[in-house]
Amino acid sequence: MRISAIGEFGLIERIRRILPRPRRAILGIGDDCAALRPTAGTDLLLTTDLLVEGVDFTLQTITPRRLGRKAMGVNLSDIAAMGGLPRAALAVLAMSPDGEIEFVDELYHGLQEEGARFGVELVGGDLSASSTLTIGVTLVGEVATGKAVTRSGAKPGERIWVTGRLGAAAAGLAALRAGYRPPDDRIETPCELTSPLQEAIRQAIERHLSPIPRIREGRALAGAGVASAMIDLSDGLASDLTRLCRESGVSATIREDRIPIDQAAAAVAQHFGHDSLAMALQGGEDFELLFTSSWKPADIAAIFPDVATVTEVGEVQEAGQGCRLERRDGSTVTLTGGYDHFERR
């Protein structure tokens, strides 16, 4: 059934029925504003991300349910990067009146599911007609008063760390562009996959379509006072490190032999003849956390029982040298690249 058949207010009522009644929020969908009671002793965190069809996603490679999950997930990652706890979300949707109601249902189920995994209630939003499918989420989080970890606190002499392993999201995007599809999504799978490459491609696509926000890790790093500065890897290690260094007024050197390249990314890169290091450095949407710390490596490792959770990749230096990569042969190159929405391609 088309949206125009039930109209804007019919659609709002339908979305309201999809979403559970808020338990912690004072007021959800159905009023001029949503309302929350702030937790005593916390600062408020606010973030918003817009996903535009044909720019940030294509419905050829993502189901509406996964799209809803991802729209929530990319915002969760921003809260994680401040060391915060996400609480409530607003969602905006602009789409054609000829669009299917079932698409909207699935999208909001996805938004709700991913939010609920992290304790987030979807409490409001807005709908509009548009010829370009556009989805936006605004997320509100909390962090102990004065404890938000910014991008601007890195100091020379500190070590640089990343969570998880890098490059899988870029590898997944490469696989999707080559026509591979996740088997569970009932989207056509034009390419035959054979193990173990099949498993690597599946994992990489999964990381691209359904990023894992590092809320738990971000809170551990902020709570213990480990991280002096933090950013999430949305545009790639090279550009996000450059951004953190600019905000902190420092330089940095990371070492090629320390970059934790994801195993699936390495396998997929090899299959497609791509450079897995470039995927780790320039590939966006890994949504791991990059942070700096004056703590000793052993003390940081002790916070994370799983030894693979964090990896030291380099050092913060005095301003003036930019962000550099030290190659295996000892030479250094300046880090460049990353995603730009308004770049002509």
Place this chain on the structure above:
Amino acid sequence: MRISAIGEFGLIERIRRILPRPRRAILGIGDDCAALRPTAGTDLLLTTDLLVEGVDFTLQTITPRRLGRKAMGVNLSDIAAMGGLPRAALAVLAMSPDGEIEFVDELYHGLQEEGARFGVELVGGDLSASSTLTIGVTLVGEVATGKAVTRSGAKPGERIWVTGRLGAAAAGLAALRAGYRPPDDRIETPCELTSPLQEAIRQAIERHLSPIPRIREGRALAGAGVASAMIDLSDGLASDLTRLCRESGVSATIREDRIPIDQAAAAVAQHFGHDSLAMALQGGEDFELLFTSSWKPADIAAIFPDVATVTEVGEVQEAGQGCRLERRDGSTVTLTGGYDHFERR
């Protein structure tokens, strides 16, 4: 100069320079999240509105600066309708990489100006490329704990009130559609205007392009405990009253002879051969406040020194009869109409 010439991060830096450094917010543009410290003893209000070119506005009739002001203003109106005080905003913008940087400058100047009039700081947002120009604002406000005025508190026997006078925004839209333009906007003015009609048209267009959020009135109504339920008139008195009644589980009757029709709207309606009552009932975007109250009219009037600020228009009744208009001849009709984004036109 085109946006693609400076890219996403050049544009972010440019917007950062347009906006004053936040004074009350802890963290503005330039990090993963913005951060605010909630005021003790308050609840948080959250609202978001999306404006899509060709649906919610056309650049034929609004300058980018006014568009920025309006995008902020419609959200301010939602905070007003809860009796809240607005504090901080996030703005999202999706547009073509071929768009002009000067357009973006003007838009953000408008957002900032209108926010600043009401103490709002623009602390973050997101940018994306899109073939459809889309602007969204999320606004965060505060209200004394437990004092938010919802849509659901109206009780039978209470009186129904509106602030200001109605129909001017719809009249302004009619004038714009007929080719009239505000003289100050340097947009082509194809029609000659002669006073006093000229002045009425100018006022009506002004009300359509630059709505006045009733923050002060909303706070007075919430603070004194006057309003039992409140909603802003974004879609027209008929549909917004219907919505308030549905949320409150009540019926309502308003009286034709009480509807405060704006004088400029009446003049413009007469000129174009339109029905000014229909403009007041079905015309959207007046952004006045509709509220219900058990207070005596004299006590409500005493709160507002300007006698024209509020008008009693009808009564709340037991559920079951819907929302009705009592005509001058004593007959009643059911109220219908209002704006629907997904209605086929």
